[in-house]
Amino acid sequence: MRIIKDRQIVYDDWTLVREVVTDDEVSSGKVIVPLAYWQQHRDVLLKTNEKHAIWIDGDNETEALLDDLSNFDLIALDFPTFKDGRSYSHARLLRQRYGFEKELRAIGDILRDQLFYLMRCGFNSFELRQDKDAEDALKAFNDFTVRYQAAADDAVPVYKLR
Amino acid sequence: MYKYDNFDQTIVNERVEQFRGQTQRFLSGELSEEEYRPLRLMNGLYIQRHAPMLRVAIPYGLLSSKQMRMLAQIAREYDKNYAHFSTRQNLQYNWPDLERVPDILADLASVEMHAVQTSGNCIRNTTSDQFAGIAPDEIEDPRPYCEIIRQWSTFHPEFSYLPRKFKIAVSGATHDRAAVRVHDIGLYLVKNGQGETGFEVIVGGGLGRTPYIGPTIRSFLEKKDLLSYLEAILRVYNRYGRRDNIYKARIKILVNELGKEEFTKQVEEEWQHIKNSVLILDQKEIDRVKAYFTEPDYDQNAGDDTGFESALNENSAFTSWASRNLADHKVAGYKAVVVSLKAPGIAPGDATDAQMDFIADIADEYSHGEIVVTHDQNLVLPHVKQADLFTLWNKLSEQGLATPNIGLLTDMICCPGLDFCSLANAGSIPIAKQINEKFDDLDYLHDIGDIKIKMSGCMNACGHHHVGHIGILGVNKKGEEYYQLTLGGSAENDAALGDRLGPAFAKAEVANVIESLIQVYINNRDEDERFLDTYRRIGMEPFKEKVYENN
Numbered sequence: 001m002r003i004i005k006d007r008q009i010v011y012d013d014w015t016l017v018r019e020v021v022t023d024d025e026v027s028s029g030k031v032i033v034p035l036a037y038w039q040q041h042r043d044v045l046l047k048t049n050e051k052h053a054i055w056i057d058g059d060n061e062t063e064a065l066l067d068d069l070s071n072f073d074l075i076a077l078d079f080p081t082f083k084d085g086r087s088y089s090h091a092r093l094l095r096q097r098y099g100f101e102k103e104l105r106a107i108g109d110i111l112r113d114q115l116f117y118l119m120r121c122g123f124n125s126f127e128l129r130q131d132k133d134a135e136d137a138l139k140a141f142n143d144f145t146v147r148y149q150a151a152a153d154d155a156v157p158v159y160k161l162r
Numbered sequence: 163m164y165k166y167d168n169f170d171q172t173i174v175n176e177r178v179e180q181f182r183g184q185t186q187r188f189l190s191g192e193l194s195e196e197e198y199r200p201l202r203l204m205n206g207l208y209i210q211r212h213a214p215m216l217r218v219a220i221p222y223g224l225l226s227s228k229q230m231r232m233l234a235q236i237a238r239e240y241d242k243n244y245a246h247f248s249t250r251q252n253l254q255y256n257w258p259d260l261e262r263v264p265d266i267l268a269d270l271a272s273v274e275m276h277a278v279q280t281s282g283n284c285i286r287n288t289t290s291d292q293f294a295g296i297a298p299d300e301i302e303d304p305r306p307y308c309e310i311i312r313q314w315s316t317f318h319p320e321f322s323y324l325p326r327k328f329k330i331a332v333s334g335a336t337h338d339r340a341a342v343r344v345h346d347i348g349l350y351l352v353k354n355g356q357g358e359t360g361f362e363v364i365v366g367g368g369l370g371r372t373p374y375i376g377p378t379i380r381s382f383l384e385k386k387d388l389l390s391y392l393e394a395i396l397r398v399y400n401r402y403g404r405r406d407n408i409y410k411a412r413i414k415i416l417v418n419e420l421g422k423e424e425f426t427k428q429v430e431e432e433w434q435h436i437k438n439s440v441l442i443l444d445q446k447e448i449d450r451v452k453a454y455f456t457e458p459d460y461d462q463n464a465g466d467d468t469g470f471e472s473a474l475n476e477n478s479a480f481t482s483w484a485s486r487n488l489a490d491h492k493v494a495g496y497k498a499v500v501v502s503l504k505a506p507g508i509a510p511g512d513a514t515d516a517q518m519d520f521i522a523d524i525a526d527e528y529s530h531g532e533i534v535v536t537h538d539q540n541l542v543l544p545h546v547k548q549a550d551l552f553t554l555w556n557k558l559s560e561q562g563l564a565t566p567n568i569g570l571l572t573d574m575i576c577c578p579g580l581d582f583c584s585l586a587n588a589g590s591i592p593i594a595k596q597i598n599e600k601f602d603d604l605d606y607l608h609d610i611g612d613i614k615i616k617m618s619g620c621m622n623a624c625g626h627h628h629v630g631h632i633g634i635l636g637v638n639k640k641g642e643e644y645y646q647l648t649l650g651g652s653a654e655n656d657a658a659l660g661d662r663l664g665p666a667f668a669k670a671e672v673a674n675v676i677e678s679l680i681q682v683y684i685n686n687r688d689e690d691e692r693f694l695d696t697y698r699r700i701g702m703e704p705f706k707e708k709v710y711e712n713n
Contacts, residue, residue: 058405083200083283085323089400092320097435113184113201120319143180146173148313149389150440151320157440158169158313159447 002134004115005103005125007141009134014053014074016107016127032076032105035060038068046071055107058086062093069100077123079108088121095122095152112137116144122152163224163532164309164454166274173316174271177278181205182264189261204322206252206280207263208584215582216255216263217280218270222290222308222332223251223535227522230533232273234518240266245518247503247511249575249626250329251289251535252280256582278316283324285315285396289331291339292536295455296544298492302351302359304334306451307388310443314389321396325403326411328396329368341537341653343367343376344629346413347395354382361388365395365425366417367657369623374414375657379426385448387433390441394433398425457493458530458545464495467549480555482608483566488551495548499529501541501558502565502573506598509591510576511539520561528554538575538614540568570607571615571680572598575626579619579636580643586619588636588643593617593672600673610680613693616651629653631694632679633660634672643669649679649705650697661702664710675709682708 003012016032017025023041026033032053038045045052053074056065065075075094077087087106094100105125106118115126115137128134147155166174181201188198202208206217218233225233233253237245240262246254258266270276279286288308295303311330315321321328333340334351342348348364361383367376383391395413402420404410417425474481489498501521504510513521521541525533528550529543536542546554558564567573574597577583579590594617601607616630620637627633633648645667648660667675680693682705687696697705 082197083323084405085283085321085325086401086405088320088323089397111197113197114323117317117319117322144173144176144317146169146176148169148173148316149318151318157447159444159450162167162169162450 001127003105003125003127004134004137007138009138012125016055016076018055032074035064042068053103056090057108058084058090062090062098065094066098069094069098072100072102074103074105074125075100076105076107076127079106079110079114082109082111082114088117091118091121091123092152112140115140120147120151120153120155163226164221164305164451170313171271171274174274174276174278177205177276177317178264178267178271181267185260185264200282200323203282204279204284205263205267206277207260208281213257214260214263216258216266216277217248218253218255218275218277219280219287220251220253220275220535221312222288222294222305223292223537224305225533225535226273227525227531227533229273229275230518230522230525232269232275234515234522236266236269237515237518243516244512244514246509246578247513247535247539247541249511249537249539249577249624250287251292251537252287253535254578256578281327282322283326283328284322285318285324285328285330287329288312288315289329289340289345289537291333291335292534292542293339293489293498293544294334294534295457296491296493296496296498297335297337297339298490299336300334300492301336301353302334303452303455304332304349304351305455306448307349307351307361307385308332309451309454310388310447311392314392318396321400324396324400325405326408326413328399328413330392336655338653338655338657339537341626341629341657343657344369344373344626344653345376347392348376352382358384360384363391363395365429366414366422368412368414369626369628370412371409371621371623372412372415373623373628373659374418375659376414377417377422379422379429386443386445387437389443390437390439391429391433393436393441394429397432398428402428458532460493460496460545461547464493464547464549467495467547470548470551473552477552479566480552482604483555483564484551485608486566486568486570487564489542491545493545497546497548497551499543499546499551499554499558500536500568501543501563502567503540503563504567504573505562505565506572506602507595508562509578509581510574510594513541517561517563520557521563524554524557538573540573566604567607569612569614571601571610571613571676572607573614575614575616575630577618577624579617583619583624585622586636587621587638588619588645588669590617590619590625590634590636593634593636593645593669596673597676600677610684611690611692614652615676626653627651628659629657630660631692631697632676637666639666645669645672647675647679649702650694652694663702664706678709679705 055076057078331345344367350362363380364376534542580586617634618625629651635646647663651660
């Protein structure tokens with residue numbers, strides 16, 4: 001499907017599985033499974049699949065992923081509604097504290113007007129809500145040229161530039 | 163005062179364009195109301211009872227005369243020739259057209275102003291002491307730290323979708339004039355045992371439905387750690403603050419549910435991870451910002467004046483005003499003048515465009531071009547030579563801006579209430595009017611002395627009723643406006659929440675009830691004891707008895 005990755009619209013071959021109904025549907029290919037499923041079927045998944053990804057929502061502690069972090073090629077953080085801001089903190093922790101360097105994807109209620117902040121917190125890919133125009137959303141990355149504070153991007157506190 | 167550099171101006175200009183685009187997308191139907199709502203709120207734009215309401219940020223209450231003139235011009239051009247100063251030192255326009263709000267923002271940006279984060283679930287305008295920089299009891303000027311916090315919190319990517327709104331107040335004086343203990347984060351500038359200045363950190367105070375006086379979670383924080391510690395608090399809140407119930411989402415609920423010790427532990431743990439990061443606040447930056455808040459060029463001989471003293475002896479109306487509307491200044495021969503926005507018949511905190519222009523002119527002439535908005539909705543001219551006071555008083559009087567009632571019963575804090583606000587259950591402004599009509603004898607008001615009446619038209623407590631010496635809360639009982647009274651609240655160093663007097667009163671009764679309460683006070687007070695002190699000494703019973711004696 002079409003997603004935004006590294007500020008470009010790309011076709012992506014990961015499949016997001018919100019809820020695993022049968023083990024077969026996640027036993028091969030590139031699938032993003034719920035954390036709980038991963039935790040129960042970790043050893044099998046590590047054997048059957050080459051690439052690994054999970055998704056979590058704001059209720060899950062990022063700390064619950066630490067032992068497995070090196071196994072993941074992608075972590076997706078879910079925004080059940082764009083107003084639920086917990087995953088902004090979780091993204092920064094994964095990037096800045098726990099050193100996760102692979103793909104960090106925002107899924108769920110993802111809209112243009114949050115992209116700038118999401119990017120600053122360390123997300124590099126975005127599954128935009130289906131009804132939204134991805135071309136239009138790309139403009140959001142240029143909303144601001146000045147960033148007052150440091151986050152998970154390359155910004156330093158602006159006063160250090162003064 | 164702080165001056166924007168290229169970075170500050172760019173970010174505000176870019177915000178105007180971003181919001182213009184968002185508004186266009188909303189008007190064209192691309193953005194749903196639900197999607198647009200938090201975007202407009204983060205720019206201070208509410209959809210109210212009659213029209214949108216736009217809240218403009220006045221960082222820590224400080225305005226230049228040039229900015230005040232722009233606020234007046236906007237009131238004229240886009241609104242109905244007036245504006246409302248709020249309890250958070252901000253300014254509100256009640257009648258702008260949604261379509262024209264981007265233009266208003268562009269006009270504001272031209273004088274280094276904005277409406278960024280004046281609403282929404284984000285970090286709001288940092289408030290402070292209206293006498294910051296001039297108060298004789300000041301340990302250190304809090305405004306540079308307010309400005310540093312403003313910049314750090316502006317468009318903070320991690321903290322723009324918090325569980326709920328977030329308010330920070332900073333005070334640098336021994337007397338708390340900023341209601342620090344009823345903020346999400348309150349900071350007092352304090353000295354430690356080694357004589358170094360840092361911050362006492364208070365978290366989880368607040369009013370609203372569930373009022374709390376905030377506990378101190380750290381008695382001394384070094385200045386270099388200010389931003390890392392704030393970030394640690396905000397991160398704990400963003401992760402664990404409740405999101406299931408809007409009424410339980412403020413940080414005060416989290417602090418209370420976890421307990422102060424556990425909450426503090428979590429913050430300190432988080433802080434250990436980030437205290438030695440890029441968040442360390444350089445002394446160089448503190449000094450850079452401080453350099454904007456230098457003293458104006460004071461007249462060293464201002465204290466030689468004798469005219470002020472003789473005017474006091476000759477004119478009793480002037481004396482009456484001077485006894486209430488002046489505050490001490492750290493420089494001899496200077497005073498801070500409080501311009502009352504609480505004239506009888508005017509909604510508390512309202513000013514017309516002509517009054518705003520006038521205040522800008524006299525600020526230029528008498529107060530080094532500076533004006534400060536107070537959290538009790540008045541304006542301060544912070545640097546007036548005492549030799550100019552009599553002339554200034556005459557000029558203010560002509561504009562209806564010299565009501566000698568600062569700190570008196572008619573200097574009420576009042577939210578917009580049912581007349582404007584879509585959340586309100588009851589009117590506030592009509593009650594203020596009723597009280598003004600009942601207490602129209604100035605001598606009596608001066609005899610009653612210091613008393614703070616604070617009034618909110620609903621549980622959200624924008625009028626801070628919990629911390630009024632007398633608090634008035636509007637409620638709706640079967641479609642009728644009723645008013646619940648509390649006694650004994652305070653927002654100062656001795657912060658306390660008021661106690662409930664008893665059953666609510668019908669609208670027509672409120673001023674009569676206040677009058678009865680005042681009688682009980684007058685009959686019981688010891689010499690020049692304040693209402694609040696008498697209440698604390700004699701307790702609720704005598705007040706209750708008198709007020710409900712006919713029931």
